[in-house]
Amino acid sequence: MDLDVYVAERRGEWNRLERLTRRRRLTPDEADELVLLYQRAATHLSVIRSRSPDPVIVANLSRLVLGARAAITGSRRFSWAPVGRFFTTALPGELYRTRWWWISVGVICVALATAMIQYVAANPGVADMFMSEEQQQRLVANDFVAYYSEFRAQNFAAAVWTNNALLTAQCLASGVLILPVFYLLGSNLLSIGVTGGVMVGAGAGDTFLTYIAPHGLLELTSVFVGAGVGLRIGWAWIAPGPFRTRGQALAERARSGMLVALGLVLVLLVAGLVEAYVTPSPLPASLRIALGALVWLGFLGYALGYGALAHHRRTTADLDDIALTELPQR
Structure with missing residues (x-):
């Protein structure tokens, strides 16, 4: 040729x-x-x-x-429209659908933490099993408050965000096995219970509340959401429901869990910023707590109030509904 x-x-x-x-x-x-x-x-x-x-x-x-x-x-090209649908319909709708799981986890954990703090405060010998007397004295006198201002605010925010995101991701990912979620929650409850018990027992309960409440309301709620959604995933293969195999139920719940996980990344970022910039700030204690409560109530309004509207629009967490690409029209 x-x-x-x-x-x-x-x-x-x-x-x-x-x-x-x-x-x-x-x-x-x-x-x-x-x-x-x-x-x-x-x-x-x-x-x-x-x-x-x-x-x-x-x-x-x-x-x-x-x-x-x-x-x-x-x-295929990137479009902002599906991103908007993620935050306005898919995420709040899924937070609302899973509400009884994470609300139940939150109520139980708060009740247990409160009981543990009171028990440790009333029985000083319990705290001795976890830290020496000298460590307890340093915690009350300086270490607890100094923890929030030990590093630069931006570095502290990044460290807190990473740590909390990892914990929440572990709760979500291990939910399919159920028991690891209880272990992760128990470990954190033990830490809060012992620390809070030592502070309350030494008469520094107001300091403990002042430095925990501003960021803790949103931060702990995010962890409870992760744990609740994780347990919901695990429950799917125990009780898949009618007309579904265990594999189908598990896949559906896992997609829902990944959707919530993406949203919690931003929620935990906000909690980290509050912990780094509001908690150790020189603002009056009542104002710091009020700011933390305002952010927390905003999240609850988004998840439960706005989420109810999204739920009634019958949004789902399926992959087709949250695709971030679309075909151009010719």
Whole structure:
């Protein structure tokens, strides 16, 4: 085969194909022509590769064929619209649907933590099993308050965000096994109970509340949401419900859990900023607690109030509803 003659005879078709590929909008006739020229160019490429594979011509023609294919099938592009739907419908709707799981976890954990703080405060010997008397004295005198201002605010916020996000992710991911969630919650409850018990027992309960409440309301609620949703995932394979296999129920709940996990990343970021900038600030204690409570109530309003509206619109957490790409219209 004479390659030069073959290329010369078809150069006009290739040039036309390239012009059509670069156009943003095509008429119906031009779209049909694009498809036809693409098919011919693909055949030409196959012939040249098999009979006279000139590397330069093969490379140029391959680029042309790939570009034409992308123009025909449509390329995917990022769109902000699905991101908006995520925050306005999908996430609040899923938080509302899972509300009884995380509210139940929250109520039980708060009750246990309160009981543990009171028990440790009334029985000083219990705290001795976890820290020495000298450590307890330092905790009350300096360490508890100093913890919140030991590092630069931005570094502290990043560290707190990372730690809390990891804990919440562990609760979500281990929910399928159920028992690890109780272990993670128990470990954190023990830490809060012992620390709070030592502070309350030493007469520094007001200091404990002042430095825990501003960020703790939102931070602990986020952890409870992660734990509740994780347990919901685990319960799916125990009681999948009618007309669903365990695998289907587990997959559905897992998609829901991943959706909530994405939202909690931002919620925990807000909690970390409050802990770094509001908790150790020189503002009056009542104002710091009020700011933390305001942020917390905002989250509850979003999850339960606005979430109820999203739920009634019958939004779901399926992957098709939260896709971040869409096809352009031709």
